[in-house]
Amino acid sequence: MTVILEARDIRKSYGAVPILKGVDLDLTRGGTHALIGPNGAGKTTLFKVLTGETPANGGSVRFSGKEIVKLPAFRRVQQGIGRTFQVARVFMEMTALENIMVTIERRMRMAGEKVGVWYDFRPSPAVRKEAMIRLSEVGLENRAETEARYLSHGDKKRLELSLSLTLEPEILMLDEPTAGMSQSDRHETVALLKRLKAERGFTMLMTEHDMDVVFGLADAAMVLNYGEIIACGTPEAVRRDPLVREVYLGQEATSA
Amino acid sequence: MITASRNSVISGILIALVLLASVPLWANPGWVFVVGFVLVEALFCLSWNLLFGFAGVATFGHAAFFAVGAYLVGWGLRAGESFLLLMLGAGVLGGLGSLLVGLVALRRMTGIHLAVLTLALSEVLYIVIGNTHALGGIDGLASIPRPTIHLGLAEISLESSDAYYWFLLLTCSVFALVLWWLVQSRFGRVLRCIKQDGERAEFIGVNVNRYQLAAFVVAGAVAAVAGGLSAPLTQIVTPAAGYWMHSIQAVLNSLLGGAGFFWGPALGTAIFAGIDFVTRTFAGLSEVVVGGILLVIVLAFPGGVLGFLSTLKSRRDRNADAAANVVETGLKEPAE
Ligand SMILES: Nc1ncnc2c1ncn2[C@@H]1O[C@H](COP(=O)(O)OP(=O)(O)O)[C@@H](O)[C@H]1O
Numbered sequence: 096m097t098v099i100l101e102a103r104d105i106r107k108s109y110g111a112v113p114i115l116k117g118v119d120l121d122l123t124r125g126g127t128h129a130l131i132g133p134n135g136a137g138k139t140t141l142f143k144v145l146t147g148e149t150p151a152n153g154g155s156v157r158f159s160g161k162e163i164v165k166l167p168a169f170r171r172v173q174q175g176i177g178r179t180f181q182v183a184r185v186f187m188e189m190t191a192l193e194n195i196m197v198t199i200e201r202r203m204r205m206a207g208e209k210v211g212v213w214y215d216f217r218p219s220p221a222v223r224k225e226a227m228i229r230l231s232e233v234g235l236e237n238r239a240e241t242e243a244r245y246l247s248h249g250d251k252k253r254l255e256l257s258l259s260l261t262l263e264p265e266i267l268m269l270d271e272p273t274a275g276m277s278q279s280d281r282h283e284t285v286a287l288l289k290r291l292k293a294e295r296g297f298t299m300l301m302t303e304h305d306m307d308v309v310f311g312l313a314d315a316a317m318v319l320n321y322g323e324i325i326a327c328g329t330p331e332a333v334r335r336d337p338l339v340r341e342v343y344l345g346q347e348a349t350s351a
Numbered sequence: 352m353i354t355a356s357r358n359s360v361i362s363g364i365l366i367a368l369v370l371l372a373s374v375p376l377w378a379n380p381g382w383v384f385v386v387g388f389v390l391v392e393a394l395f396c397l398s399w400n401l402l403f404g405f406a407g408v409a410t411f412g413h414a415a416f417f418a419v420g421a422y423l424v425g426w427g428l429r430a431g432e433s434f435l436l437l438m439l440g441a442g443v444l445g446g447l448g449s450l451l452v453g454l455v456a457l458r459r460m461t462g463i464h465l466a467v468l469t470l471a472l473s474e475v476l477y478i479v480i481g482n483t484h485a486l487g488g489i490d491g492l493a494s495i496p497r498p499t500i501h502l503g504l505a506e507i508s509l510e511s512s513d514a515y516y517w518f519l520l521l522t523c524s525v526f527a528l529v530l531w532w533l534v535q536s537r538f539g540r541v542l543r544c545i546k547q548d549g550e551r552a553e554f555i556g557v558n559v560n561r562y563q564l565a566a567f568v569v570a571g572a573v574a575a576v577a578g579g580l581s582a583p584l585t586q587i588v589t590p591a592a593g594y595w596m597h598s599i600q601a602v603l604n605s606l607l608g609g610a611g612f613f614w615g616p617a618l619g620t621a622i623f624a625g626i627d628f629v630t631r632t633f634a635g636l637s638e639v640v641v642g643g644i645l646l647v648i649v650l651a652f653p654g655g656v657l658g659f660l661s662t663l664k665s666r667r668d669r670n671a672d673a674a675a676n677v678v679e680t681g682l683k684e685p686a687e
């Protein structure tokens with residue numbers, strides 16, 4: 096198993112408050128990794144540092160062997176890191192289809208493919224066709240012409256997922272992919288992620304609150320607590336870890 | 352976004368062009384001058400709104416670029432330089448100026464900081480111009496001659512007001528259409544992403560900074576071209592061209608017409624000119640009317656006039672749909 100992303104001693108403070116206190120993290124190529132931990136542990140902050148949304152105060156992030164910790168976010172995207180946000184972010188005043196089309200054009204542009212002449216009024220038919228296929232992959236084919244802001248919460252998340260995957264990232268980072276979803280939506284999302292993962296074989300890192308989701312998807316789990324990784328291993332091993340039971344799983348683990 | 356169909360936009364543009372081109376044939380010279388002035392201002396406002404309405408960048412010092420173009424062309428024409436070269440120079444200088452400002456400001460600033468910085472820079476330029484004797488100081492440059500264009504063997508004299516008006520209409524239309532095209536193009540689609548969610552744009556791999564800088568340069572260049580066109584029209588250029596009031600006028604015109612619509616700023620400019628005209632004999636009335644209209648716009652129609660019209664249209668369409676459904680069921684029922 097090769098390591099595709101290797102983070103060492105990541106530090107991040109907001110003002111004088113240290114949020115990440117020297118985090119080490121390895122992602123194996125093709126793996127599904129879950130980052131768990133109580134609210135406020137620093138999971139989203141770690142995502143921000145790994146994706147380049149905010150600069151780290153110290154540490155290194157190597158992606159396929161290359162140091163990327165100083166690169167701006169868009170460069171990391173160009174190298175193959177994709178992400179979703181805890182609260183789905185898509186282009187709200189565009190239709191679902193337009194969201195995907197503009198992303199396809201971006202991907203082609205980044206890959207140096209010919210997208211068509213720059214002054215074209217609309218995306219090419221090939222782009223539109225691919226976008227429709229991608230929307231139906233996540234079950235949004237009937238929402239293609241709906242402006243994103245009118246989509247339901249779950250549909251927004253699906254659209255964002257599709258948009259992130261459109262860039263064909265090597266690593267996909269999902270910040271709470273099932274946050275705020277109903278139980279049935281959650282099951283659907285897990286099934287969807289499993290299927291997409293099997294088809295594309297990208298490496299996945301997700302933060303998640305719901306243990307069912309973690310056990311349903313992940314082959315490795317890391318527990319972040321107050322800015323420090325306190326355990327990592329298979330989800331089973333992590334669940335049995337006494338320290339983890341104490342700080343995080345609490346009654347949930349004892350009752351399980 | 353609700354948009355009119357492309358065909359209706361294009362026919363609207365064509366009708367407007369024909370009407371505008373015919374103005375010198377039926378209106379008196381005073382009117383020709385006023386319409387020409389509105390055209391220049393409309394182009395200026397369109398260039399500002401490329402930033403605000405389409406790239407998500409608000410600046411409050413856009414008049415500085417207008418002034419750069421106006422002074423360069425005014426000064427050059429008085430010195431007998433070639434008009435076309437001067438216009439080219441105005442565009443280049445405006446573009447370079449905004450490249451510089453953009454390089455300094457865009458990387459670290461957004462929102463109100465950027466707005467205030469551009470305002471401050473334009474005030475600096477205003478004061479510098481007002482104190483530069485070579486540019487006429489506070490009185491500006493007067494008696495700027497109307498140009499003649501030399502095209503190899505042919506010469507086109509723009510000395511008559513009507514000739515200059517037509518040239519102005521042609522140039523403003525070409526630049527406005529180029530801006531329009533830009534907004535519809537793939538470049539424009541990326542700008543729209545940036546405006547709607549800059550962070551998301553970054554995470555589909557867009558170099559947000561570079562795109563905003565490009566929009567900044569285009570906007571600055573076109574504003575300078577508008578300024579350049581204004582010099583031979585008014586035949587006088589004063590520091591007021593770069594005063595903050597002028598920058599804010601672009602903001603107001605765009606909001607009034609509808610900043611979310613490409614042609615909104617042009618419509619807003621025309622409406623403001625109309626208000627100025629109707630209230631011209633009552634000192635202070637135009638400010639009151641303008642203030643009142645702005646209040647109504649901001650409170651009731653944040654999308655501006657075009658935003659209001661498009662809401663009306665979508666409501667009417669919905670009613671029409673509902674009516675159509677009634678008719679349909681009305682036909683079906685007896686058959687059942
Ligand atoms: N922009 C910020 N400025 C200051 N503090 C922040 C900021 N973002 C997050 N924090 C703090 O950092 C801590 C970790 O937050 P976060 O990474 O969102 O946690 P998690 O995603 O694990 O719930 C929290 O205590 C939060 O209040």
Ligand SMILES: [Mg+2]
Nearest residue numbers: 138139140181
């Ligand atoms: Mg979080």
